[in-house]
Amino acid sequence: MAELLHLDALVKRFGGLTATDGVTLDVADGEIHALIGPNGAGKTTLIHQIAGSLAPDAGRIRFNGVDVTRMSLHLRTQLGLARSYQVVSLFRRLSVRDNLAFAVQARTGSTFQFWRAAADQQPLFDEARELAARVDLADRLDAPARTLAHGEQRRLEIGLALATRPRLLLLDEPLAGLGPEESARMVDLVSGLRSHCTLLLVEHDMDAVFRLADRVSVLVNGRIIATGTPDEIRVHREVRRAYLGDDVAVHDA
Amino acid sequence: MALQLHHRASPAVVVTLLAALAALPAITHAIDEPFYLVLASRILLYALAATSLNLLVGFGGMVSFGHAAFFGTGAYVVAIAASHGLDSAWTAWPLAMGVAAFAALVIGAISLRTRGVYFIMITLAFAQMMFYVFVSLKAYGGEDGLPLPHRSVAGAGLDLKSDTTFYYVTLALVAAASGLLWRLVNSRFGRALQGIRENETRMEAVGFPVYRIKLAAFVIAGAIAGLAGALAANQSDMAGPAMLHWNQSGTLLVMVILGGTGRFLGPALGAAVLLLLEEFVSAYTMHWQFYVGAVLLAVVMFLPGGLASMFAGRRRDG
Numbered sequence: 328m329a330e331l332l333h334l335d336a337l338v339k340r341f342g343g344l345t346a347t348d349g350v351t352l353d354v355a356d357g358e359i360h361a362l363i364g365p366n367g368a369g370k371t372t373l374i375h376q377i378a379g380s381l382a383p384d385a386g387r388i389r390f391n392g393v394d395v396t397r398m399s400l401h402l403r404t405q406l407g408l409a410r411s412y413q414v415v416s417l418f419r420r421l422s423v424r425d426n427l428a429f430a431v432q433a434r435t436g437s438t439f440q441f442w443r444a445a446a447d448q449q450p451l452f453d454e455a456r457e458l459a460a461r462v463d464l465a466d467r468l469d470a471p472a473r474t475l476a477h478g479e480q481r482r483l484e485i486g487l488a489l490a491t492r493p494r495l496l497l498l499d500e501p502l503a504g505l506g507p508e509e510s511a512r513m514v515d516l517v518s519g520l521r522s523h524c525t526l527l528l529v530e531h532d533m534d535a536v537f538r539l540a541d542r543v544s545v546l547v548n549g550r551i552i553a554t555g556t557p558d559e560i561r562v563h564r565e566v567r568r569a570y571l572g573d574d575v576a577v578h579d580a
Numbered sequence: 581m582a583l584q585l586h587h588r589a590s591p592a593v594v595v596t597l598l599a600a601l602a603a604l605p606a607i608t609h610a611i612d613e614p615f616y617l618v619l620a621s622r623i624l625l626y627a628l629a630a631t632s633l634n635l636l637v638g639f640g641g642m643v644s645f646g647h648a649a650f651f652g653t654g655a656y657v658v659a660i661a662a663s664h665g666l667d668s669a670w671t672a673w674p675l676a677m678g679v680a681a682f683a684a685l686v687i688g689a690i691s692l693r694t695r696g697v698y699f700i701m702i703t704l705a706f707a708q709m710m711f712y713v714f715v716s717l718k719a720y721g722g723e724d725g726l727p728l729p730h731r732s733v734a735g736a737g738l739d740l741k742s743d744t745t746f747y748y749v750t751l752a753l754v755a756a757a758s759g760l761l762w763r764l765v766n767s768r769f770g771r772a773l774q775g776i777r778e779n780e781t782r783m784e785a786v787g788f789p790v791y792r793i794k795l796a797a798f799v800i801a802g803a804i805a806g807l808a809g810a811l812a813a814n815q816s817d818m819a820g821p822a823m824l825h826w827n828q829s830g831t832l833l834v835m836v837i838l839g840g841t842g843r844f845l846g847p848a849l850g851a852a853v854l855l856l857l858e859e860f861v862s863a864y865t866m867h868w869q870f871y872v873g874a875v876l877l878a879v880v881m882f883l884p885g886g887l888a889s890m891f892a893g894r895r896r897d898g
C-alpha cells in the first residue's frame with residue numbers, strides 16, 4: 328500500500344519535557360491506523376503537529392507527497408487533512424446546520440464574496456443536511472450545538488471534519504466519555520468511514536481499537552515502541568510490559 | 581434557539597427610518613431650530629463610524645481600541661488636501677477612504693497577530709502613535725488642528741456649505757455605506773467573520789484563511805471610518821488631533837456597546853443616544869458625563885444586549 332502520511336524523526340519539546348521524541352511513522356492510504364499509549368504519552372501532541380496547530384521543533388511531515396511541516400492549519404485542511412478534537416470544539420451557540428454549513432463553505436471556497444446573501448445559497452445547507460444524516464443528527468439540525476448530548480457533540484465533531492472531505496482524518500479519542508450505547512454507535516460510524524478516507528485513530532478503548540484498526544502503533548514517552556497488526560501488538564512483549572499490562576490478559580481470555 | 585447568522589432587515593423599519601430622516605430638514609425648518617439639523621448630521625456620521633467598528637467588535641469578535649485612528653485619518657486627509665487646493669469631494673473623500681484603508685492594512689497586519697487583551701492594547705498603541713504624529717505636524721496645525729478653508733466642493737449643483745444639503749449628502753452616504761455593510765454581514769464573507777467570532781481555531785481547522793478574513797474586515801472597517809472622518813471634517817470645518825485620541829476610540833466603543841453589538845443597527849442607535857444625551861444633559865449640568873456614565877452602567881447591567889435589544893422581537897441567543 329502507498330503511504331499517505333509520513334512522519335520523519337519528529338521532535339516536540341515543552342521546556343524540559345520531550346513530548347514527541349523522534350517519531351517516525353507511516354500511515355498507508357486506505358488503512359485505519361490506531362495510535363495507542365498511556366496518558367501523557369504524547370498522542371494529542373502528535374495529532375496537533377500533523378494537523379498543523381503545533382509546530383514541531385525538528386523532523387518532517389509529508390502528506391500525500393507534499394512536505395507540510397511548515398504549512399498552516401487551513402492549507403493542510405484544504406489539502407485533505409482533517410481532525411477532530413479530544414475536547415470537542417464546536418460553534419456552541421450556532422445550530423447544527425450552521426456548524427456544518429461553515430465547513431462546507433470553507434471547502435467550496437469563494438469566502439471573499441461580499442454581496443450575495445449566503446442564507447440563500449441552498450447548496451451549503453443541502454450538503455449540511457446530508458452530512459447531518461451521515462453522523463446521525465438529521466433530527467437535530469436546528470438545535471444549538473451546546474444543547475446536544477455529549478455523544479451527539481462527538482458526532483457533530485466528526486461531521487465537521489467530514490465536511491472538509493478529508494483524505495486523512497485524525498480522530499483524537501472519539502469514544503472519550505461515551506456510554507456503552509453511544510460508544511457502539513460511534514464505532515459503527517467510524518467503521519463506516521473506512522471506505523471514504525484513511526484514519527489515524529487515537530483511542531484508549533482497546534476493544535474498539537482491536538476491532539477497527541488494520542495496524543496499531545504504540546507510543547510511550549513520546550516514542551513509538553512498536554507498530555504492527557492488532558494480533559502482533561497483542562502479543563508484543565515490550566508493549567505488554569510497557570503499556571497493556573493486565574488489560575491484554577482479559578482480552579486474550 | 582440557536583444564534584442566527586443572517587441579520588434580517590425589516591423593510592418597514594428601514595423605510596420608516598429613512599422617511600423620517602428625509603423629513604427632518606422640513607421639521608427643523610418649520611420649528612426654526614436649524615441647529616438640530618447640524619446635530620443630526622453629526623449623529624449620522626458617528627453612527628456610520630460606530631457601525632463600521634461593530635463589523636469588527638460585534639461580527640468579528642475583534643475589540644479594536646484604536647478605531648479613531650482611521651476616523652481621524654479620514655478627516656486629516658480632507659483637511660490637508662484642501663489646504664493644498666484639492667477640495668473636490670469626489671477626489672478628497674475617496675482619497676480619505678483609501679488612506680484610512682491603507683493605515684488599517686498596516687496596523688491590522690501587525691495587530692491581528694495578537695488576540696484578546698493584547699489586541700486591544702496594540703490597536704490602542706497604534707492609534708496613540710498616529711495621534712502624536714498629527715500633533716507633531718506643525719505645518720498642518722499641530723495641536724490646534726487644521727481648519728478647512730471651506731467645505732469640500734461636490735459640484736452637481738450641491739452646495740455643501742448649506743447645512744441642509746450637507747445633511748442630505750451625509751444621509752445618502754451613510755445609508756449607502758450601511759447598506760453595503762449590511763450586505764457584507766450576510767454574505768459568505770460575513771458568515772465566515774461571524775464564525776471566527778464564535779470559534780476561531782475551529783474555523784482555521786475546517787479550512788478558512790482566518791487571518792486574511794480578519795484583515796479584510798479590518799481594512800473595510802477602516803475605510804468606512806475614513807469616510808465618516810471625511811464627513812466629520814466637513815461638518816466641524818476642521819480636522820484636529822482630538823479626532824484620533826484614544827478618548828475618541830473609547831467613545832466609538834461606548835456607542836457600539838450602548839446600542840448593542842448583536843444587532844446591525846445597534847451602534848447607530850448608541851451613537852444617537854450618546855450624542856443626544858451629551859447635547860441635552862450638558863445644557864443643564866457641567867457634570868453631564870456623570871449622567872451619561874450612569875445610563876451606560878444601567879444599560880450594561882440591565883440590558884446586556886444593548887439598547888437595541890429592547891426592540892427585539894425575540895432574542896436570537898436563546
Ligand SMILES: Nc1ncnc2c1ncn2[C@@H]1O[C@H](COP(=O)(O)OP(=O)(O)OP(=O)(O)O)[C@@H](O)[C@H]1O
Nearest residue numbers: 341344346364365366367368369370371372373413
Ligand atoms: N502545551 C503544553 N505545554 C506543556 N506541556 C504540554 C503541553 N501539551 C502537552 N504537554 C505535556 O506533554 C505530554 C504529552 O501530552 P499529550 O496531551 O500529547 O498526551 P496524550 O498522549 O494525548 O495523553 P491523554 O491520553 O491523556 O490524552 C504530557 O506530559 C503533557 O503534560
Ligand SMILES: [Mg+2]
Nearest residue numbers: 370371372413
Ligand atoms: Mg490526548
